[in-house]
Amino acid sequence: MEVRGESTAVSLEVGCVRPTQLGNVSLRQYLSNRSLGMVPTAQGSTILPPAPGSEGGGLEANSDGTTHLPEVRARLESGPCAAAHSPLAETNGFLQLRLHGYRASFLMSSLRNLAHFLEDDSAPQVLPMEISVRDTHIDLKDDGPRDNPSDPNPITLHISNLLIHRTDDGAFSIGVENASEAGPKKEVQLIDSGLSPVPESVVSSTPKATQTPSPPSPSTTPSNKEQLLIEENECLKLELSKAKMALAEAQMEKDSLLHRMKSLKVNSS
Incomplete structure (x- = not known):
């Protein structure tokens, strides 16, 4: 003091x-x-027990003299x-x-x-x-x-x-x-370096699990019957994707329940 x-x-x-x-x-x-x-x-x-060397502060000598x-x-x-x-x-x-x-x-x-x-x-x-x-x-x-x-x-x-x-x-x-010393140098680098432009890319909105190549666009406009078939095909793909997701969630819940049952058996034994 x-x-x-x-x-x-x-x-x-x-x-x-x-x-x-x-x-x-x-x-x-x-x-x-x-x-x-x-x-x-x-x-x-x-x-x-009382810790050794807990009383007082300052420098302490190790076994090697340091x-x-x-x-x-x-x-x-x-x-x-x-x-x-x-x-x-x-x-x-x-x-x-x-x-x-x-x-x-x-x-x-x-x-x-x-x-x-x-x-x-x-x-x-x-x-x-x-x-x-x-x-x-x-x-x-x-x-x-x-x-x-x-x-x-x-x-x-x-x-x-x-x-x-x-x-x-x-x-x-x-x-x-x-x-x-290193602060101003890094700051200059951050100011000088600009963000490189990212090229725009078109991402397909079709789910990867059910992604299929789009049908070739004909030179003529498709008829009403072909248009209905294409829309029905897309609806079927969407329903199939939903069914696969529901099946995966059910499998995860099943694995979680089995894991809990095993842990309960171990704790009870």
């Missing part, structure tokens, strides 16, 4: 952040393990010193957050439950901020109820370089850090 006159700055460094998530647990499992000092999770009950930078760095400034970032920061403050080299796994249920803490009836106070994210790997796993007993594969999110700004009007802008 640093205080200079009316200016105040508070800094925080966290070397390692490992989230603890309960996941979707039953009420019986939660109540049975609550009295034992254990934390019920979706995978089982575990006792939370230093490990903190995963999370935060700095909150207020007062006249924060006016260098934006005019509103002098009164509301300015937040700088650095998330570098962070790796973690999150359950989708944990992210959904965060919405209850973000909802607020009153208008929040605008806090100008700058968030920098580099070399961050996050695995998202869906732990919700599913008809299929097999577990879904987690979704891996990799953020190599991301910069988020919040201005005095409350708007967020997303960009890339240290992209000022």
Whole structure:
């Protein structure tokens, strides 16, 4: 913490952040393990030991002698010193957050439950901020109820370089850090390069499943009988296409019912 006159700055460094998530647990499992000092999770009950190196921040030494930078760095400034970032920061403050080299796994249920803490009836106070994210790997796993007993594969999110700004009007802008040199060059290329004209092409409106070559146009106008035959042929093609689509939908419903019956048998056994 640093205080200079009316200016105040508070800094925080966290070397390692490992989230603890309960996941979707039953009420019986939660109540049975609550009295034992254990934390019920979706995978089982575990006792939370104190994380090594969780106290304090700064640089940590690895086994090979190299230093490990903190995963999370935060700095909150207020007062006249924060006016260098934006005019509103002098009164509301300015937040700088650095998330570098962070790796973690999150359950989708944990992210959904965060919405209850973000909802607020009153208008929040605008806090100008700058968030920098580099070399961050996050695995998202869906732990919700599913008809299929097999577990879904987690979704891996990799953020190599991301910069988020919040201005005095409350708007967020997303960009890339240290992209000022490459920015004007790319912008010129985007301005100079125009869209190439796309040649017009005629697409037949006849369905592909029943598409047949159109009859050759005779030199003379077809008679009324031939015209009726052509219209009747097109109507038959349309009815055949509808019948094929209905048959395909019925087959899909049949496969879905068989899959559900198999899953119910597996769960009951």
